[in-house]
Amino acid sequence: MGNEDKTQHQSPEGHVVVVGGGIAGLATAYRVQQLARAEGLPLHLSLLESEPLLGGKIVTDRTDDFVIEGGPDSFITQKPAALALCRELGIGERVMGTMMPTRPFSF
């Protein structure tokens, strides 16, 4: 009775706070913006990240001519959302299949 949150309906602009700038947080922030735009809803989005770089466990080092993945370097295509997102973001052409030239199972 006395402890209800009365702040949530005060502003017409939704404020979404995403905690963590790893792939989950970045994908969430991207999707929330996409949905708000599609619905014509005003959105105030904050992405909170405690580290100086975004990406979380996804870390890419470049040393001399070498590109070194410090975290994930592949994803399976049985769950096609990751590949669909890469294509949507315009980096689909840079994704390499692991079992070419047969049908790729992972990228």
Ligand SMILES: Cc1cc2nc3c(=O)[nH]c(=O)nc-3n(C[C@H](O)[C@H](O)[C@H](O)COP(=O)(O)OP(=O)(O)OC[C@H]3O[C@@H](n4cnc5c(N)ncnc54)[C@H](O)[C@@H]3O)c2cc1C
């Ligand atoms: C060596 C390695 C290899 C891997 N290889 C693969 C692979 O080949 N394929 C695959 O699919 N998966 C792989 N994974 C797993 C994959 O990397 C993770 O599942 C995925 O990156 C996790 O993403 P996430 O956004 O959930 O979390 P994270 O990447 O951990 O991101 C969380 C973010 O939140 C931030 N954060 C945490 N707490 C707070 C806070 N209180 N305030 C602000 N910011 C906060 C952190 O700093 C971090 O940036 C691998 C993981 C490792 C470590």
